[in-house]
Amino acid sequence: MRTTRRTDRIEPKQRSDVKGGGPFSPRKLSQDPWRMIWRRGFIRLVFVSAIIWILLMLIALLFHVWTCQSTTASPSAVCRRHTKMFLMLESIIVPKPLHRCPIPVLDDPYDIVIPKGRTPDNILKDLQYSMVDEGSPPLFGGHLQWKQREDSFKVNETMKVHCGFMKDGGGDMDAVDVKYVKRCRFVVASGIFDGYDTPHQPTNISRRSEKLFCFLMVVDEKSLSLIEQNVTVRVDNAGGKWVGIWRVVTLHNLPYDEPRRNGKVPKILTHRLFPQAQYSIWIDGKMELLVDPLLMLERYLWRGNYTFAIATHKHHRSIYEEGDAIKRRKRYARPLIDLHMKIYRYEGMELWRPDKGTVSDVPEGAVIIREHTAVNNLFMCLWFNEVDLFTPRDQLSFGYVAFRLRAHFRFFMFPNCEYNSLFNLHRHTREHSSVVEWVKSLDELTGSNATLKESRGGLGLWTPYPANLTSVEVPFVRRGSLAGRR
């Protein structure tokens, strides 16, 4: 009732305004501007104070983030507690990077001019491999001493390093395969171990690349028998086995107990398995390649005068971030990851920083494109030795070896979104897992559980380190960027 009465009271006035006519009526000029100015001023005041308030809040927040990030060694409890909030904020403020993006490859593989000869080697001219392991029983990776490891990082004109394939250490190829791979100068290599996959046929391979490249699929006996059950394996006149475009190469007497470590043999030691190869492209066994390999060599190596290319990791740029994520996702025994990271910290490996001169310290290692130059071969040997000595998580040791070789090893790290455009991912037929991944403390690896301890790999984690690591602190990492929650 009241409201209607009130409107009644106001209405006549409004009517009179209207009657007073038009915007130029003298009453309007004398009264309304003051009211309007007052109203505007009030709105402005509210507006400005809101903005100032928001700015103050932002400054306080940024200061908080900044202090939390700069006190990496001993983060306050407040910082830790607030990390979740920052993550939420970060996901709102920072746009999500593209998963896939177009790869700037040339249109036609037939247009590519393959460089003549080899990229010259500057300092290292002659790289030799130790072939005999003095320890007993002989191991595939050898019994590497700490001193030998240290010396192997000093690049010189002639070097002799451990690089797997020790006499009687396992990892043997059939004679028919050894003979076949001698003809391969351009290689696309892949591997399947422990029966996790069957080979995926690459698509978009030009006739030129089909003739130029050897497509070599390295498998163990177990995977071979599974492949023979599931897909058609063609046997040629010489006795070589084929699945579609892939020439299947079987490794006998596997070097390690862990299938994951065995998988690193063809991936990292491609130059030892296929010694005549000048170029190789490694792709993980679960991937179906979508891009012509000759186009890849042009885009990733020849165009930028590079001899080595690898993608950046999707989330992490510091090995300590990645180590933390591996522990959370339980991808290897947590105390052993800790020890691995402690050793790298002690040996001078720092957190990644923008001014470090590298795009990232952590690669996405499922695709590796390289020319087999002496220094690249050295890098791969040293990388392999780290994998052999410590944990099989090779994304942790890549950045460390690159850091040790410094300017000697020049490589191209391309965007992760391009990497995702290179292939279709097929799920493993079953998921990798082993009990060792659930181990929380070293005590769990003794007594009745001692069999969990690998007998032929990771020996560096069980041999006394030549320094006291007790007080070494692994850098604190902010659990950032949504990673590790996959």
Ligand SMILES: *[C@@H]1O[C@H](CO)[C@@H](O)[C@H](O)[C@H]1NC(C)=O
């Ligand atoms: C290479 O080795 C030689 C002989 O062992 C040594 O004198 C020289 O200093 C080394 N060069 C470098 C760059 O380390």
Ligand SMILES: *[C@@H]1O[C@H](CO)[C@@H](O)[C@H](O)[C@H]1NC(C)=O
């Ligand atoms: C690869 O082949 C698919 C079809 O199989 C096609 O859609 C795609 O455009 C091709 N990609 C390239 C880079 O040729």
Ligand SMILES: *[C@@H]1O[C@H](CO)[C@@H](O)[C@H](O)[C@H]1NC(C)=O
């Ligand atoms: C291969 O065959 C085995 C047994 O015959 C089966 O369990 C497995 O799922 C098959 N894998 C694929 C990828 O077809």
Ligand SMILES: *[C@@H]1O[C@H](CO)[C@@H](O)[C@H](O)[C@H]1NC(C)=O
């Ligand atoms: C690569 O090297 C060649 C010859 O040395 C040079 O002409 C070319 O400009 C270089 N390209 C890049 C991207 O550095």
Ligand SMILES: *[C@@H]1O[C@H](CO)[C@@H](O)[C@H](O)[C@H]1NC(C)=O
């Ligand atoms: C053996 O390992 C399992 C899995 O890590 C663990 O649950 C168990 O407690 C260990 N046993 C001993 C005796 O340490």
Ligand SMILES: *[C@@H]1O[C@H](CO)[C@@H](O)[C@H](O)[C@H]1NC(C)=O
């Ligand atoms: C290692 O260092 C810690 C303190 O940093 C000390 O307590 C411990 O006794 C040292 N161990 C050895 C074997 O020197």
